Amino acid sequence: MTIERSGLSPLAILFLAPASGALVTLSLAPFDWWPCGILSCAILAYLLSNCAPGQAFWRGWLAGLGLFGSGASWVYVSIHVHGHANVALAAFLTVVFCAGLALLTGLFAWSYARFVRPLPGGMLMGFPALWVLFEWLRSWLLTGFPWLYLGYAHVDTWISGWAPVIGVFGLSFICALTGTCLFLTWRSREIGSAMTYAVIIILLWGGGSQLKPIEWVAPAQEDTLSVAIYQPNIPQERKWDPRWYEAIVQQYQDDTAPLLGNDIIVWPESAVPRLYHQAGEVIDPISENAAAAGSTLITGIPFRSHDGRSYHNSIVSLGTGEGVYHKQRLVPFGEYVPMEGLLRGLITFFDLPMSTFTPGPEKQIALRADGYRVAPFICYEVVYPDLVARAAKQADLLVTISNDSWFGNSIGPLQHLQMAQMRALENGRYMIRGTNNGVSAIINHRGQIVAQTPQFVSTALLGEVQLMLGDTAVSNFGSKPVIIGCATSIVLMTLMYLLFWKDAD
Numbered sequence: 001m002t003i004e005r006s007g008l009s010p011l012a013i014l015f016l017a018p019a020s021g022a023l024v025t026l027s028l029a030p031f032d033w034w035p036c037g038i039l040s041c042a043i044l045a046y047l048l049s050n051c052a053p054g055q056a057f058w059r060g061w062l063a064g065l066g067l068f069g070s071g072a073s074w075v076y077v078s079i080h081v082h083g084h085a086n087v088a089l090a091a092f093l094t095v096v097f098c099a100g101l102a103l104l105t106g107l108f109a110w111s112y113a114r115f116v117r118p119l120p121g122g123m124l125m126g127f128p129a130l131w132v133l134f135e136w137l138r139s140w141l142l143t144g145f146p147w148l149y150l151g152y153a154h155v156d157t158w159i160s161g162w163a164p165v166i167g168v169f170g171l172s173f174i175c176a177l178t179g180t181c182l183f184l185t186w187r188s189r190e191i192g193s194a195m196t197y198a199v200i201i202i203l204l205w206g207g208g209s210q211l212k213p214i215e216w217v218a219p220a221q222e223d224t225l226s227v228a229i230y231q232p233n234i235p236q237e238r239k240w241d242p243r244w245y246e247a248i249v250q251q252y253q254d255d256t257a258p259l260l261g262n263d264i265i266v267w268p269e270s271a272v273p274r275l276y277h278q279a280g281e282v283i284d285p286i287s288e289n290a291a292a293a294g295s296t297l298i299t300g301i302p303f304r305s306h307d308g309r310s311y312h313n314s315i316v317s318l319g320t321g322e323g324v325y326h327k328q329r330l331v332p333f334g335e336y337v338p339m340e341g342l343l344r345g346l347i348t349f350f351d352l353p354m355s356t357f358t359p360g361p362e363k364q365i366a367l368r369a370d371g372y373r374v375a376p377f378i379c380y381e382v383v384y385p386d387l388v389a390r391a392a393k394q395a396d397l398l399v400t401i402s403n404d405s406w407f408g409n410s411i412g413p414l415q416h417l418q419m420a421q422m423r424a425l426e427n428g429r430y431m432i433r434g435t436n437n438g439v440s441a442i443i444n445h446r447g448q449i450v451a452q453t454p455q456f457v458s459t460a461l462l463g464e465v466q467l468m469l470g471d472t473a474v475s476n477f478g479s480k481p482v483i484i485g486c487a488t489s490i491v492l493m494t495l496m497y498l499l500f501w502k503d504a505d
Contacts, residue, residue: 013047017059020044021066021105027153028071029418030411034153041150041179042186044109045127049187053114060109064102071148072098074412081236081408101138101145108134119493120501124184126493128176129486132169136483139384143332146383147415150175155421155447159204161211163425163447164472167385169482174204217428217445217470220396224464225372227442228259229266229434233458236405240273248273249282251458256286259460260293264369266434267299269313269379269403276303276316283318290319296369297321298434300378300401302357310358315367315376315401323367326360327378329387372396372467375429379403383419385426386478392427393475396467403436413439413455421447426474430465 008016020043027037047059075097080090108130116126131150139146151171154160159174166173181197188194232251238244252271259265272279279301290297296319303314303326312326367374375395379402381387392398400420404413417439424431425447433441438455442463451463473481 008047013059014062016043017047017062018066018069020047021063021068021102022070024067024148024150025071025411027150028148028415029152030414032153034157037150037153037175038179038182041127041131041176042183045123045180045183046187048109048113048117048127049123049183051113053110056113057106057110060112061102061106063109064105065099067105067148068098068101069095071411071415072101072145074407074410077408077410077412078406104134104138104141116490116493119490119497121493124180125177125489127180128173129489131176132173132482132486133490135172136169136479139386143329144384146385147419152415152418152422155418155425157208158206158212159208160425160447161208161214163422164216164428164474165211166482167389167426167474167479168422169385169479173482173486174208178204216472217468220467220469224466225263225369225397226261227264227266227432227461227463227465228262229432229440229442229453229461229463230256230259231268231435231438231440231453231457231459231461232271233437233456234405236403239270239403239405245273253282253286255458255460256297257289259462260289260295262295262462264432264465265290265295265297265319266399266401266432267297268434268436268440269300269401270302271299271401271436272301274302275311276301276314283316287318293319294370295319298367298369298374298376298399298401300403305358311356312360313357313378314360315378315399317367317369317374320370321368321374323365325364325367325376325378327357327381328360328362328364329381329384330357330359331380366391366395367399369397374399376400382423383416385423385474388423389427389475389478392423392429393471395429396469397465398424398427398429398431399434400431401434404439405437409456417441417449417452421449426472428470428472428475429468432465 020040023036023040026033044063048056073094076090076094079085079093080087112127112130116122116130119126135149138144149168149172151168154171159171162170162174178201181200185194185197234248256265272282286297296317298315298317298321300315303312315325317323367376373395374397375391377388377400382400404416407413420431420433421443424443424445428445430445431443433443438453440461441452442450442465444450445468451461453459453461
């Protein structure tokens with residue numbers, strides 16, 4: 001197949017490619033300019049429409065650099081402010097992190113130009129299918145970085161109606177397909193083609209609008225549960241300083257006392273900065289007081305295994321509740337150090353407090369809150385669609401706790417909140433989100449924020465949650481149908497090419 005030469009100048013490519021990636025960030029929280037994500041796909045489809053695979057790789061890499069450089073640059077805060085790396089080193093490590101992630105976008109672009117674009121329907125269907133497959137790849141490769149997906153921009157747009165059916169990956173597919181339809185309409189400039197692409201867009205977006213009012217789940221009971229989320233706003237530099245331990249514990253005790261009597265009280269990740277087996281003088285009285293008041297207290301606390309060989313980032317349910325959950329998906333460098341033998345001690349960032357955790361087992365029993373089943377997630381875990389779907393199927397309610405102090409005053413915590421909204425919408429469950437310094441929130445089963453706290457203040461958020469019965473398609477099947485569908489579509493296009501088109505080329 002002949003490759004057309006692009007009429008774009010190198011300077012235009014140097015601007016357009018990173019801009020296409022940055023547009024995805026603008027589509028997400030806190031900006032919420034959701035059409036930007038669709039425009040991003042249209043621009044990238046244009047950039048990859050007539051270039052050789054090698055050129056496509058570099059254009060894709062530049063797009064990825066724009067995406068991660070704008071959307072994930074908050075890692076600089078963790079490295080510089082909390083990891084105590086100097087400005088130059090923190091900036092260098094941030095660039096390396098973003099440039100490394102961008103290699104996946106480059107690989108997507110190369111694969112598209114080399115294998116998918118020449119196929120029948122490769123531009124229309126192949127681009128969005130391959131895009132979704134690479135988003136999925138990013139969710140597990142090297143422990144995964146499931147951040148900045150196109151679909152997250154659509155928690156409350158017309159196509160959000162599709163979310164309980166096809167999840168965030170399905171929404172990403174719709175966004176990418178809409179973008180390619182816009183590009184192909186512009187390129188063909190023919191009324192017939194334009195009408196065909198318009199019909200596709202109308203069916204996708206109109207279908208989502210029709211699905212949106214459907215209730216996939218139902219309330220388990222008429223009564224609601226009262227919830228109190230305590231947001232302590234404890235500075236990160238004090239968190240693990242033993243000199244501040246008693247003051248931190250006293251703050252929790254004093255500020256939680258008025259909240260007793262609520263059905264569920266939530267403290268944030270690692271609220272008690274001491275190992276569970278060493279914190280009995282704090283945990284036992286609080287648990288007794290909560291039980292006497294008819295409250296379940298759900299809190300984060302580090303946990304040491306019974307054999308003393310491993311440590312976990314955990315959640316415990318106290319008072320009228322019961323159960324312990326150990327975090328499964330750990331944050332690289334924050335909770336464990338890859339290549340520890342080489343990196344540990346090299347710089348302060350590789351020696352952050354509590355960075356020696358061990359992942360918990362995959363199958364764990366849900367926490368109990370006065371007999372109700374609660375699926376718990378710690379920080380980063382809530383951004384893994386399939387992890388949440390598996391647990392949500394066995395739960396009446398979702399709870400996620402986090403310490404977003406690591407992100408500082410950046411866009412990271414607001415992106416994190418938006419992803420928690422998507423998990424609630426996908427699975428048809430209320431989500432309680434408790435954080436150290438915001439944003440703490442109560443999210444309903446439609447992904448809408450019912451109540452939330454401001455950031456960087458010590459406060460308590462009071463509200464109510466509804467227990468839900470029934471399962472969505474996402475909680476039953478996860479992302480498998482969408483991923484299999486995308487892979488199958490590419491395989492079928494390849495077979496069509498080999499059987500009917502190859503000889504003609």
